[in-house]
Amino acid sequence: MNDNKKQLRIALRNCGFINPEIIDDYISRDGYMALGKCLTEHTPEETIKEIKDSGLRGRGGGGFPTGLKWEITRKSESDQKYVVCNADEGDPGAFMDRSILEGDPHSVIEAMAICGYCIGADKGLVYIRAEYPLAIERLQIALSQAREYGLLGENIFRSGFNFDIEIRFGAGAFVCGEETALIHSMEGLRGEPTFKPPFPSVSGYLGKPTNVNNVETFANIPAILNKGAAWFSSIGTEKSKGTKVFALAGKINNVGLIEVPMGTTLREVIYEIGGGIRDGKKFKSVQTGGPSGGCLTTDFLDTPIDYDNLIDAGSMMGSGGMIVMDEDDCMVAIAKFYLEFTLEESCGKCSPCRIGNKRLHEILDKITSGRGEFQDIERLQLLSQVIKDTSLCGLGQTSPNPVLSTIANFEDEYLAHVNEGKCPAGQCKALLKYEIIEDLCTGCTLCFRNCPVGAISGERRQPHYIDQSLCIKCGVCYEKCKFNAITLS
Amino acid sequence: MTRIKNLADLHKIKEEVQSKNRLRSSLDYPEHLVQIKVGMATCGIASGAKETMKYLNDELEQQAIDAVVTKTGCLGYCYAEPTIEVTLPGKEPVVFGYVDKAKVVEIIDVYIKRGEQVEGIIPLNFQTIDD
Numbered sequence: 116m117n118d119n120k121k122q123l124r125i126a127l128r129n130c131g132f133i134n135p136e137i138i139d140d141y142i143s144r145d146g147y148m149a150l151g152k153c154l155t156e157h158t159p160e161e162t163i164k165e166i167k168d169s170g171l172r173g174r175g176g177g178g179f180p181t182g183l184k185w186e187i188t189r190k191s192e193s194d195q196k197y198v199v200c201n202a203d204e205g206d207p208g209a210f211m212d213r214s215i216l217e218g219d220p221h222s223v224i225e226a227m228a229i230c231g232y233c234i235g236a237d238k239g240l241v242y243i244r245a246e247y248p249l250a251i252e253r254l255q256i257a258l259s260q261a262r263e264y265g266l267l268g269e270n271i272f273r274s275g276f277n278f279d280i281e282i283r284f285g286a287g288a289f290v291c292g293e294e295t296a297l298i299h300s301m302e303g304l305r306g307e308p309t310f311k312p313p314f315p316s317v318s319g320y321l322g323k324p325t326n327v328n329n330v331e332t333f334a335n336i337p338a339i340l341n342k343g344a345a346w347f348s349s350i351g352t353e354k355s356k357g358t359k360v361f362a363l364a365g366k367i368n369n370v371g372l373i374e375v376p377m378g379t380t381l382r383e384v385i386y387e388i389g390g391g392i393r394d395g396k397k398f399k400s401v402q403t404g405g406p407s408g409g410c411l412t413t414d415f416l417d418t419p420i421d422y423d424n425l426i427d428a429g430s431m432m433g434s435g436g437m438i439v440m441d442e443d444d445c446m447v448a449i450a451k452f453y454l455e456f457t458l459e460e461s462c463g464k465c466s467p468c469r470i471g472n473k474r475l476h477e478i479l480d481k482i483t484s485g486r487g488e489f490q491d492i493e494r495l496q497l498l499s500q501v502i503k504d505t506s507l508c509g510l511g512q513t514s515p516n517p518v519l520s521t522i523a524n525f526e527d528e529y530l531a532h533v534n535e536g537k538c539p540a541g542q543c544k545a546l547l548k549y550e551i552i553e554d555l556c557t558g559c560t561l562c563f564r565n566c567p568v569g570a571i572s573g574e575r576r577q578p579h580y581i582d583q584s585l586c587i588k589c590g591v592c593y594e595k596c597k598f599n600a601i602t603l604s
Numbered sequence: 605m606t607r608i609k610n611l612a613d614l615h616k617i618k619e620e621v622q623s624k625n626r627l628r629s630s631l632d633y634p635e636h637l638v639q640i641k642v643g644m645a646t647c648g649i650a651s652g653a654k655e656t657m658k659y660l661n662d663e664l665e666q667q668a669i670d671a672v673v674t675k676t677g678c679l680g681y682c683y684a685e686p687t688i689e690v691t692l693p694g695k696e697p698v699v700f701g702y703v704d705k706a707k708v709v710e711i712i713d714v715y716i717k718r719g720e721q722v723e724g725i726i727p728l729n730f731q732t733i734d735d
Contacts, residue, residue, distance in 0.1 A: 148618075
């Protein structure tokens, strides 16, 4: 492999190359060939076997083998089955699915039709969040073009196979990315998860067998069928085949969308493709897997990325968000940020998630505002474990992960907060202290005049003084002082 | 549009588009054109790709340069949006980043008209499935 080219684009093979609003562009790059071949030359069983042999695993986060899922849905007997595309991308900082739908919507449509043929469904549904207007618009254009060409509708490729796709809009609830909640939302019910089993492949949308796959998973399918299972399974690691799309975000130079073969290390992704940390700062941590994942330290930079390695490292693949943090980020505050997110997005159905996360957040808030005690760290760990063990769905089962992984990897930062009342990264405002160095202060009164709360006092040409009980740590004095006489500790 | 009934129909469309693209990009054919793709995913549009595309179209028209400007999805260089890919006849495609109005003028004057190098080229860092 060419050393400067760490990326390999399979799911993103057409993104940025074709006009997503012209179906002929897609066809010119072997679009709908895989569907045509399946319908005219292969049985559903052969196609499923090909997908199974390729080793493709679900790209939404769980990593369940796609071919196996299709086979289970195929074997579920019913008069009606459904293919659902999960485009409810909700992780903060993630935009893989959006880019695929905006850049190459036909690849998803083609794959859904193939899936329909394999499992015996004539109806597909794309569940997409209403916050993605451009993706929706392009998907609608693509659907109508595919219908005009007869690539959707009745008797596709004169094979007797019928298939059509509808779009369902989600209101942007994070929990609706969980497949049972997603299905309830499509049925017009509250977006709340239910206990599995029964899995959707047995009883899903309207009680019928339903195959739910993520956008990126579908986008891989036509390429696998065109180039063969052997080609696909030659890429990647032993248990994770193919490539994964990541949305690189945070304190990194080249923010963007990348696709790398499984087994690429975090170091290659961050330093070679991502161009390193912004402003020459030091790398501290990378968060993978969104609010359900964990924060990995420098120790894991050389870990090859795949489903199992990331879980062993205390994080997860997730849908592919990758947020890079530098030395200025406080890990306790990061954990609190993610908790805030899950707290807001918890559907409230089961109490471990609804109440437990609230309590976790309160403890983290206590620590970041300087009121933390040593025992709080233990409380966080105990409570996290209970939430993980007893929550109903994936949201609750994984929501304490950011807390647990930051405690495991950055315990010293937690200790600095609770024992010394210090935030090593200087992010937790309540723990900051602005002070005037008497020797350097000229008594120019600039800070005194700019302090919004009147916390600074002192005579002209005499050293000034900050009243800590009044100070709101806004930092104005620090910025205004021309003599570097104000310190931050 | 006609219905696609079999694989042969599909291959016909594929061939048509590919030969049209070859005509446009090969110097040997009289119809050759400058081809420009503007990254118009959410990331590009948020950074001003719509303005860039409009300005690009206006400038090319005013200067009577034969070019096809199309929109495309995200190439992944979200940090450098708006990005455009320029293919001069007989040459490899080149991707430019941070393309604002000033950059559009520079690209047209220096790269498209005179064929000289312009700063701001993003080196391609990926392989495609056909490599």
